[in-house]
Every structure is written in C-alpha cells, then in structure tokens.
Amino acid sequence: MQGTVYLIGAGLLNAGSISKRGLDLLLSADVVIFDRLVSPSILSRIPNGALLIDVGKPPKGGADGQTQIHALLEKYANEGKTVARLKSGDPFLFGRGGEECDFLRERGISFDVVAGVSSATGAAAGAGIPLTKRGGASAFAAATWVKAGGEKSRLTEPLCALLERGGTVEILMGAACLDEIEREFLGSGIKGETPCAVVSRSGAYDEKLILSPLLGLAEKAKNGGIEPPAAIIIGAAAAVEYTRPFRGKRIVLTRPFEKNIALFDRITGAGGEAVVCPMIEIRRKEISSELAAALKANTTHIAFSSAEGVESFWAAVERMGLDARAFSGIIFAAVGKKTAEGLKRHGITADIVAKKESAEGLSDALFGKAIDEKSHEKKQDFGGIERKKISVLYLRAKDGYDGLSARARECGASCTEIEAYETLPYKGVPQVLKILKKEGFSAAVFYSPSAVKNFVSEFSAELLSRVTAVCIGSATEKEAVGKGFLNVVVNGFSVDDDGIFKTLQNV
DSSP states (O other): OOOEEEEEEOBSSSGGGSOHHHHHHHHTOSEEEEOTTOOHHHHTTSOTTSEEEEOOOOTTOOHHHHHHHHHHHHHHHHTTOOEEEEESBOTTSSSSHHHHHHHHHHTTOEEEEEOOOOHHHHHHHHTTOOSSOTTSOOOEEEEESBOGGGOBOOOHHHHHHHHHTTOEEEEESOGGGHHHHHHHHHHTTOOTTOEEEEEESTTSTTOEEEEEESTTHHHHHHHTTOOSSEEEEESGGGGOOOOOTTTTOEEEEOSOGGGSHHHHHHHHHTTOEEEEOOOEEEEEOOOHHHHHHHHHTTOOEEEESSHHHHHHHHHHHHHTTOOGGGGTTOEEEESSHHHHHHHHHTTOOOSEEOSSOSHHHHHHHHHTTTTOTTOTTHHHHTTTOOGGGOEEEEEEETTSOOOHHHHHHHTTOEEEEEEEEEEEEOOOOHHHHHHHHHHOOSEEEESSHHHHHHHHTTSOHHHHTTSEEEESSHHHHHHHHHTTOSEEEEOOSOSSHHHHHHHHHTO
16 A cells, blocks of 8 residues: 655744644654754654654755655655655745655655745744734745756846835845845845845754844844855845744753653743753553552651652552552652642642652651751651651652652651662654754753763763753752763752743743
8 A cells, every 4th residue: 555745844943833734744654754954853753663864955955865855755655654754944935845746746646735834934923023014015025046056046126126115025045145135136226224134044043133234234144153044034124023032042851752842832932942852761660569568567658759650659559459548548748749740640639749849858848857856847747647657658760869768767767768660761863863963952951860871971072061951959960060061050940841941041
C-alpha cells in the first residue's frame, strides 16, 4: 500500500507558528524530511520512532538538492510510509512546494498541503509592524529580489509605484543585496527618509530587528549584524515596533515535552524559542515488597521527593490490591505543589507540603522545628504524634537526596528510604543537539544533577561558559557549578511553571 506525503508549513523559526493540523500530522509521521530553516523547537517535538532526514540546502543550493528531495519523497511513499515534508514558512510562498506537488502528482503519489505562516507576513507581525493599516497603507506587496538561478527580479518600478501611493513593500531573499536595493529605490525617486525595517531570522532566539530610513539602510543593517534569511520592509508602516519579553532568548528545557507543555507554550507566546532536549529518562522500580514491609512496621508518615515517586508508589499499591483506604491515619508529605497534585489524583490530600520546593525543604518541613524539645509546635509538625514514635517512609530517586534519615535520627525518629525510581541518561534528538551546538542558546533549565551531568557531556566548555544554567535545588546548582557553567541561577520562585518562567524573565 502506497503512503501519503504531507507538505507542511513549519512557519517561522519557532514552534508558535506551525498549525495544529500540521503539528498533529508531524507527530504521527513515519518519516520527516525537513528544510534548513526549520526551528529546532519543532524538531524536538518529533517522537523517537520517526526517521528524520535533513535536506537543508545553502541559500544558493541548486537543482541537485531538489532532485534528491524528490527521490526521497518517492522512495518512502512507495514503501507505504506517512511522510511529512516539513518546509519553512508556507509551502507555496517563495518555496518549492509547487514543484514537489507537480512531481508527486506526475507519479500518482497521494499528497496534501498544510499551510504555514510565511515570513512574508509573519516577520512583520513578530516585529509589531502592520503591513496594512486603516487610514494608512491600504495595500502591500511581497516580492523576492533574486529569482531562480540567481537572476535579479525586475520589479522595482511597480514596487515604487505602490510606495508612492502609500503602500508597503516587503522584499524577501534580499539580505545580500541591500546596497543594490537601497540604490535602486533611491534612484527610482523614493525619498531617503522613507522608513524601513529589516527583520533577520524572524521568530528565532537570535532574531534581529533594524529600523532605518532608506538612505543608509544597507550600512546600518551591516553594522547590526543582519544575515539571511531576512525580510526587508519599506514604507510608513515600518516606523512601528513593539518589544516582547522573551525576544532574543532560546531556552532549552531538559525534561520531556509532556512535563513542560505549559512552560514551553508560555516561552513561545512571549516571543522566545523553547527547545525540548530531554537529558534523562525515568525508570520506575518494582517496590511492592519494600512497601509491604514498611507498612507492617507501623509507618506514621509517607514522604515523597517528586511526583515520579508518587506514581511509582501508587503502581506498587495497585499491584498489592490496595487503595487509598489502606493509609487511613498516615500523614502524607510532599516536596511541592506538583507532587501534592499527584497525590490528589489518587485520592490523597497531602498533610504537609514543603514551602521550599526541594528535598532539603521537605526535610525542613518534616523535622525543622522538632529539634527543640521545648517547642510547643513539635506535635503540630508531626501530626500530633510523639517524636519517638515517628516512623517515616521516604520515597526518592536512586542517587537522590538521602539526608532525610539523618534528620530523622537527630529528632529521635526513624526513617526508611525506598528508591522508587532511577534516572538514566538520554541523549535527546541528534538533529536538535546538532543545531544547538552550532547556533547556541541562552539558557537551559535543569531539574536534577543527573540532567546537568548528561547535558554537559554534549557541549563544549566554551559554549557552556556563555549560557545560563537555571537550576532547581541546591544539589543541581552544585553540579552545574562543578561542570563548568559560569552563570548559574537557582530558581528563586516556586518550582512550578510560573516560578521558573519568572526566573527566566530575569536571565
């Protein structure tokens, strides 16, 4: 059975401009054939089982590369695969989507096209520049300055006519020809004070925006580090811009996407680029026998260092044929809100939630006041149980914080620790790592020391010295400092997405 090819517009250089249908098709594809200007934040969403093929061509790439793309589309479609042909921008605007459709049609291969946000409109919108405006520009034109084969487009005359009528002109694929563009428009009678804007790498973390009058535009763009791809906007509308709080930031999230959905969306919505690059994978351990023994030992408290511990615990509870009724009278403690929410999903309300969301904070919440024998609050801390009768069951990660037992002993209590899960190295998507190594990033968010350890093995010391490590907990901070990060920030707010987002705003 023959497969289907989907030509999908990836939009601008971030994950915020691909359509929902395009993303759904991408996530279900067997093979993804992608262009050079596709954001790593989109590539990082592709499931592990899919085959990723990079067919990115340099700006002056010729017909040979396109022939290879055609051959790949035909090969995998004939193998019965679902093929996602992921193209930057929109497949039918200044791309070669039309050629690829012609090729597929001629060979009887089923295909469909999913529109994307083109830089012809998206670059201006991202910079806050209205291409049309009531009472101002009533029309705009988008044109490419260079045609196939390097031949120069001959559109200066009609474009100038539009500008003289108050319209807006946008030129794509002209970043390398700015001297010529400036000279031709000035020579055709367009005034030197006409507002212009150049948006380079629209949507990317290193997006650049230059505002300048037409006279001097090329020099200012050169001094501002403008490089292809870039959109050149000419006309009165180009005098307007607005600032987005995360513009210029590429944030690497080192947990799987499903654990970072809200944070990913908030960073993208604020103008930044979020890239998911998991550095660890979680493997839950079989703890039924250890749990059964602990419950027989008159456990009074059960404490969790993470939501993963909750899920491992509850899987064991279900295998034992138990439910929430088995824990009547036991006090539950959670390291933070997310862990407490995990308990709530299984019918348990946490009695103690650490104010400082870390393993040390959990230890403080359980034992902080109990060292003072004269404290009138010690019974409140222990749920009204005498200190010497306290028996805590602590579920944590293998190699996680193991200081809870020592704190318990200091208080005359007892503590049994169970390694409920372990973190294993995970190397992420190779194509995403390749882009991050080449282009860099602004900051990375780490939730554990093991994530830091695996991450730094992939990058040079020079690159790590230039970026910021945002760390959750003191153990993670210590690992980041020891591994060569020069800029380390400990999350100063809550460990939920809101708190991390606030920390990232200040990076």
